[in-house]
Amino acid sequence: MSDLKATVNTTENGFSVTGNEEIKYSFQFVDNIFDVAHDHLAKIYATWKRVLLVTDENVSRLYSNQWSAYFEHHGIPLTTFVMAGGEKNKTMTTMLSIVDAMDAFGLVRKEPVLVVGGGLCTDVAGFACASYRRNSNFIRVPTTLIGLIDASVSIKVAVNHGNLKNRLGAYHAPLITFLDFNMLKTLPEGQVRNGFAELMKISSCADKRIWDLLVQNGPALIETRFGRLDGADPSLKTIADEICWRGIKVMLDLESPNLHELGLDRVIAFGHSLSPTLELAPVVPLRHGHAINIDMAFFVTFAWIRGLLTEAERDEYHQLSHSVGLTLDHELFTEDMIVKGTSAILKTRDNKQRFAIPNPYGTCVFINGASYDELFNALKVHKELIQQKYGGGEGQDVSA
Ligand SMILES: NC(=O)c1ccc[n+]([C@@H]2O[C@H](COP(=O)([O-])OP(=O)(O)OC[C@H]3O[C@@H](n4cnc5c(N)ncnc54)[C@H](O)[C@@H]3O)[C@@H](O)[C@H]2O)c1
Ligand SMILES: [Zn+2]
Secondary structure, three states: EEEEEEEEEOOOOOOEEEEEEEEEOOOOOOOOOOOOOOOOHHHHHHOOOOOEEHHHHHHHHHHHHHHHHHHHHOHHHHHHEEEEEOOHOOOHHHHHHHHHHHHHOOOOOOEEEEEEEEEHHHHHHHHHHHHHHHOOOOOEEOOOOOHHHHHHHOOOEEEEEEEEEEEEEEEEOOEEEEEEEEHHHHHOOOHHHHHHHHHHHHHHHHOOHHHHHHHHHHHHHOOOOOOOOOOHHHHHHHHHHHHHHHHHHHHHHHHHHHHOOOOOOOOOHOOOOOHHHOOOOOOOOHHHHHHHHHHHHHHHHHHHOOOOOOOHHHHHHHHHHHHHHOOOOOOOOHHHHHHHHHHHHHHHHHOOOOOOEEOOOOOEEEOOOOOOOHHHHHHHHHHHHHHHHOOOOOOOOEEE
């Protein structure tokens, strides 16, 4: 929600307006949000006496029985719109199909749309809400690890356009994000791995405690869906919950003062320098977690060569990646890719490299002006190291 306080002044030949916009949104941890015993959503939608829920096909298949029963129990009529999932459908066409659904529903001003899905669904539906009558409300229930930890801390909403990821979008905050980690029970392992890579990113650069917990529990966290699968060791769930709580908190602390991304030295950009170019390079794109991990694993080797990380720290990063099935290197990760990726990122980072690199774990530095000679040498060393110690470092479920 936002509110603008503005003053209008008369100038020599016109007027000038100065305003401050207040942005307010909140997060609530609620396990089993669609359990009829809970009234979080019922309380909100009782006011409107109905609800429009937007989701994707997989989430609908897995959870529609639960949410139908929930709203029926609370006497709130439910209308569902199921959008097509997948990056190829993250388009204006899908966004406009949601707008049409809002129109058909006759959405009233301020009436919040309920969006339940992964980062993709919340991005597209959030953009539809930002656009519909220029500003419609929404409530967000993320259902993937990326959605819960990564997308939920941001107020960016977007669609792809002309082969470019997230090219069209807006800044639009949901009223509330309900964080229900039990949604992870049904999430495929490959999707959990994607989120794990983002947690490696944020912890290696900004939270040593999370980093250590990931190092100690990596494979078990993925296998048990962060302790949420039936039969998982309860102590692992406690650890997973601490990781996720801290992960969200540290990302909010870092990113909330920079909601509109005007500051360009961003800790959370670790792994996101060369990977945007690499991710889309293969015929079937790499999964996001693998693409960013190749980028991070490379910069860890680079940091070790520069003396920013010790050999033990370097190996800790690579071993953890390897043990959880994240890719460490790729045949398309070449000198040419480094040049392409670096030139692309210079355009969005005001002509500076701003490579975020852990130094040591839990803190980070920004590198500028690394020469291609240095980067190419690091690449050679990295490829030899990964070949020798990790058999080339290919991960599991690498492609999207
Ligand atoms: N706004 C932001 O700041 C931000 C941040 C990170 C990512 N993103 C965007 O999010 C997208 C990636 O998000 P994602 O990784 O959540 O992918 P996604 O939303 O495409 O979900 C991945 C897959 O998991 C399925 N799924 C979702 N929840 C499930 C569940 N609980 N159980 C079983 N299956 C489930 C989906 O149907 C889909 O097939 C990208 O488009 C990216 O650009 C946005
Ligand atoms: Zn990412």
